[in-house]
Amino acid sequence: MGAHAFAVEGSGPGPAMRRRLAGFVVTLRDAGFIIGQAEAQDAARLIAGPLADRPEGLRAGLRALFASRRSDLARFDELFDAFWRARGVRSVVRIDAEALAARSPRRFQHGPSANDARLEPSQIGGARGRDDGAAEGGGRQGGASAHEALSKKDIAAFEGERERAEAAEVAERFARAMRERLTRRERARRRGRRLDLRATIRLSVAHGGEPLDLKFRRRKIKPLRLVALLDASGSMEAYVAFFTRFLHAVSQAFRESEAFLFHTRLAHVSSALKERNPARALDRLALMAAGVGGGTKIGECLTAFNRRHARRVIHSRTCVMILSDGYDTGPPEVLASAMRELRRRCKRIVWLNPLTGRRGFEPSARGMQAALPYLDLLAPAHNLESLAALEPYLARI
Amino acid sequence: MPSASIPREAIAARLAEVGYVADRDLATALWMMDALKRPLLIEGEAGVGKTEVAKALAAVHGAELIRMQCYEGLDVSSSLYEWNYQRQLLAIKAREGTGASVAEIEARIFSEDYLLERPLLSAIRRKTPPVLLVDEVDRADEEFEAFLLELLSDFQVTIPEFGVIRALTIPRVVLTSNATRELSDALRRRCLYHYLDFPDVDREAAILLARQPRLDANFAVQIARMVGLLRTEDLKKVPGVAETLDWAATLAGLGVEDLRQEPEIVHATLIALLKTRADRAAISPETTSRLVGKVA
Numbered sequence: 001m002g003a004h005a006f007a008v009e010g011s012g013p014g015p016a017m018r019r020r021l022a023g024f025v026v027t028l029r030d031a032g033f034i035i036g037q038a039e040a041q042d043a044a045r046l047i048a049g050p051l052a053d054r055p056e057g058l059r060a061g062l063r064a065l066f067a068s069r070r071s072d073l074a075r076f077d078e079l080f081d082a083f084w085r086a087r088g089v090r091s092v093v094r095i096d097a098e099a100l101a102a103r104s105p106r107r108f109q110h111g112p113s114a115n116d117a118r119l120e121p122s123q124i125g126g127a128r129g130r131d132d133g134a135a136e137g138g139g140r141q142g143g144a145s146a147h148e149a150l151s152k153k154d155i156a157a158f159e160g161e162r163e164r165a166e167a168a169e170v171a172e173r174f175a176r177a178m179r180e181r182l183t184r185r186e187r188a189r190r191r192g193r194r195l196d197l198r199a200t201i202r203l204s205v206a207h208g209g210e211p212l213d214l215k216f217r218r219r220k221i222k223p224l225r226l227v228a229l230l231d232a233s234g235s236m237e238a239y240v241a242f243f244t245r246f247l248h249a250v251s252q253a254f255r256e257s258e259a260f261l262f263h264t265r266l267a268h269v270s271s272a273l274k275e276r277n278p279a280r281a282l283d284r285l286a287l288m289a290a291g292v293g294g295g296t297k298i299g300e301c302l303t304a305f306n307r308r309h310a311r312r313v314i315h316s317r318t319c320v321m322i323l324s325d326g327y328d329t330g331p332p333e334v335l336a337s338a339m340r341e342l343r344r345r346c347k348r349i350v351w352l353n354p355l356t357g358r359r360g361f362e363p364s365a366r367g368m369q370a371a372l373p374y375l376d377l378l379a380p381a382h383n384l385e386s387l388a389a390l391e392p393y394l395a396r397i
Numbered sequence: 398m399p400s401a402s403i404p405r406e407a408i409a410a411r412l413a414e415v416g417y418v419a420d421r422d423l424a425t426a427l428w429m430m431d432a433l434k435r436p437l438l439i440e441g442e443a444g445v446g447k448t449e450v451a452k453a454l455a456a457v458h459g460a461e462l463i464r465m466q467c468y469e470g471l472d473v474s475s476s477l478y479e480w481n482y483q484r485q486l487l488a489i490k491a492r493e494g495t496g497a498s499v500a501e502i503e504a505r506i507f508s509e510d511y512l513l514e515r516p517l518l519s520a521i522r523r524k525t526p527p528v529l530l531v532d533e534v535d536r537a538d539e540e541f542e543a544f545l546l547e548l549l550s551d552f553q554v555t556i557p558e559f560g561v562i563r564a565l566t567i568p569r570v571v572l573t574s575n576a577t578r579e580l581s582d583a584l585r586r587r588c589l590y591h592y593l594d595f596p597d598v599d600r601e602a603a604i605l606l607a608r609q610p611r612l613d614a615n616f617a618v619q620i621a622r623m624v625g626l627l628r629t630e631d632l633k634k635v636p637g638v639a640e641t642l643d644w645a646a647t648l649a650g651l652g653v654e655d656l657r658q659e660p661e662i663v664h665a666t667l668i669a670l671l672k673t674r675a676d677r678a679a680i681s682p683e684t685t686s687r688l689v690g691k692v693a
Contacts, residue, residue, distance in 0.1 A: 034582050042433045049432060051425065057405060060425040065433070068585035070440060070592045197482045198474065202558070205503050209489030307633065312576070 021047055024062075024083050031079055033066055055084070071271075154357070154382045167242060171384065175249035224317050225256035227346075229305065231324030233263040233296035239354045239381075241282075243323050246387065248273050248281050258313040261285065262301035268309065296327055298367050299334030306341045319348040323381065325355050328367030335367050339374040350377045350390070357382035408457075417453030418596070418603040426591040427454060436549055436570035438534075438585065441593035444637015447573040450593070451530035454569060461527040463568070465516040467537035473544065478556060479513045480506075507558040517545075521552055521564035529568040533575055534584075546584050596638065598625050604638060605645050612649060619656050620645050622692045627670060631679065636670040644669040656689050663689060 025040050042065060051057040059080050067076045199215035207213075228247050232240050251257045251273040261267045272284035314320070320342060328335055342349060351371060355361055357380030372378065377393060380386040409424040419427070427450075430437050439447045455462035465476060485506040492502055514522065520529040534542065548554065552564035572588060574580060596604060601621035605612055624641045636644075647666045653659050664685040671677045 034586055036586055039586065042435070045433065046429070051405075051429075056421075057425060060405075060422045061429055064422070064426040064429055064437075064589040064591055065435075068438070068582070068588070068590045072590075073592060198480060201480065201482055201485055201506075204486075205489070205499055205506075208493060209486065209502075307631075 017047060018044060020084075024080075027079055027083050028066055028076075031075065033072065033076075034068070035066055039065055167384065171242065171246040171249055171387070175246060175252075224254070224319065225258070225313075225315060226250060226254050226319055226321060227258045227260075227313050228321045228323065229260045229262060229302070231263065231296060231298065231322075232261050233327070235296070235325050235327050236323075236354070239323075243381075244282060244285060258309075260305060260309070262296075262298070262305075264295060264297050264301075266301040266304045266308075295329035296324075296367075297330040298324060298326070298328040299330045299332070299336075299338050299370075302338035302342060303334060306338055306345075310342065310345055314346045316347060318346045319350060320346050321350045321352060322371075323352045323354075324367075325353055326351075326365040326368030326371065328365070328370070332366045332370035336370040336374075339371045343374040348376045349374060350379065350393070351375050352379055352381035352387075352390075354380070354382045356380035357386055411457045412453050413607065415453050415456035416607045417449060417456075418600055418607055419450075419453075420596075420600060423450070423591055423593070426589050429589055430569055433589070434567060436572055436588045437591060438572045438574065438580075438588035439591050439593050440574045440576055442595065442635065442637075443575055444635065444639060445593045445595050446638045447593055448530065448532060449638075451528055451571040451573075454571065455528040458526075458528070458569070460525060460569070461523065462530060463516050463520045463527050464530045464532060466532045467534050467541070469536055469538060471537045471541050475515060476541070477515050477517045477554060479515060480558075481511045481513050485511055503558075509559075512556075512559065517548060518554060518562070520568045520570075521548075521554070521566070522562070523566060523568070526566040527568050529570045531570065531572045534572045535574040535576060535580060539581065542581055542584055546581070546587060549587060595625075595628060595635075596621075598622050601625070601638065601641060605641065608642055609645055609649065612645060613654060616648075616654055616656075617645070619692050620648070623656060623688060624670065626688045626691060627680070630684075632671070632676045633673045634671075634676060636672075640670045640672075657693050660686050660689060 021043055022040070025035055025043065029035055043062060046052065046058070046061045046065065051061040059077070062080070063073065063076050067073050196215040200211050200213070203213040203215065204211040228250065230240070230243050230247060247259050251259055251270065258268075258270045259273050261269045269285050272287075273281055275281035275284055339349075351368075353368065356378065368378075379390060379393075405421055405424040405428060408428045409419050409421065412419045412424065412427075426437055429435070439450060441447055451464070452462060454460075488506050488511070489502060492505075497505075516529070520527055531545065534545070537545075549570060552567055554562045556562065572584075595601075598618065598621045601624065602614070602617040605617040605620060606614060609617075620641065624636055624644070628635050644666060647669050648656075648663075651659075651662055651666070653662055656663050660682070664682045667680060667685065668677070671680060
């Protein structure tokens, strides 16, 4: 392979160029790129190599090195242009004026949150640390009793910032605890009885080749995956913020989870929820979900989900959780056929309806009626207690 | 090395020689694999030709292609090594009564003769560096991903009964992912990254011509345009490059030389591209002729 390597030493880049490169790496890191020392060193080697002869080659090379997912690509190009062009490294760097114009409003919107990003990491770390401690050491029992009163109260009736924040915190802790207990139960319940030949043979050597002690292999189990679809329409307004916090906690706690938001159209929001800081996650979510108001098209949105996402996000141990009041402004047939298709794909469909918990509730909304035959569970979700009641159900999937 | 000055063009040209039409960014990434000795992670929709990249790379370097298909539950015994248990049992039985000590037997049955190489191990034990294709790495579990990461950074393997095996040569590693699961940041950082999109019309036509040299150039462009238009339709399964090649071969086999001439045949042969019943129903003969009209 030596023949393919190129000379690094000797014709290395000048110190000025190295400094610029270091500056660029810092810029990228600020923008959220994860770049290690090894990558930065490799970048220096690239700068010294033949790729650097042309800006476009350099751009393509550094991009392959520094970008690591599709969403990085456009952002990298933007940063590359901004950084190297502004410094006037090579006048040949091509700038697509139109694309730049198209980008600028989005950048403007992102402005404030990007600032947050730089200021907050240490805070997040501290806060999370405390949280985790509470959840692990006795927090589990304490969480239940301390928030007894809150847990029975209808979420829509929560008043004031403080009460709402408290509820959100409880929801988060609950989601984490749920995840913990679910995995433990799984471990206890499912013991594989497949013979582990490798270990058995090893043990048999001591018995002169008679496999007396049998070793068994643990069966690998797929982690339970949760796919949540949250109705963010006007009629759900009182619940959306709370459920979003709940989903945020769930997606942090579950190894595999996907989240979608819908009203008149469907938005894939998993990436926003992967954001550690809940406040920033909510910000990003609001941006992603921005759309026209006016009615809920559950049927249409589910159809879109089936077509575009279901294949990828649903596997054999997937539970689809729909959080909605079932008020659909579209034709019920569309919803029914979407539900039928969803039914065929996944193991469990749970519908959480915040109205269910109200006294005298009948699932009379047309949408609810259409969906009912395809559900495994229609459960109330108007307070924290009703969410907690779900856990044993999820454990059986 | 003559290719050092314009590496991308040289790589692209060599890929073209083996029938793979690469865009410039991919050529850059492939060149960097060698320059930086890093694995390349390729993401993209199913059917864009991710696996083909590894095959072409192997052909360019005249190297062997070792392919490892990932799946859920893939573990060390099916990816790295396994002991040949039947032979081991036999060997133990055969030495019964010969007075051989446990230590002797153990040393014997845990020697290389009884070791079965699986793809990852054989990839690092070749005398000439092969191309290792780790296909659909997102399907494997996270544990396996972590193990793979370790292997890709150290290029050595510890077998408890045997010792440490160091790589004789560093293979060129290509990983592909369909993004069914989010890969870890550590693996992503370790790898070079390339997102492979469906080829544009020119490149797809070039691919057609590279693979089916007897195809008329204009006809190839027509086919590429037609498939490009189909991809913008609302389909459940978007046709990939392999499907385009199939379709072109079908049309050529039926003696079609212009899409406009034979609307019925064109519509009937779309089964080479549309692989679900719903998609088949979605593209009616009218839709087909509308699309053909746009193509010409």
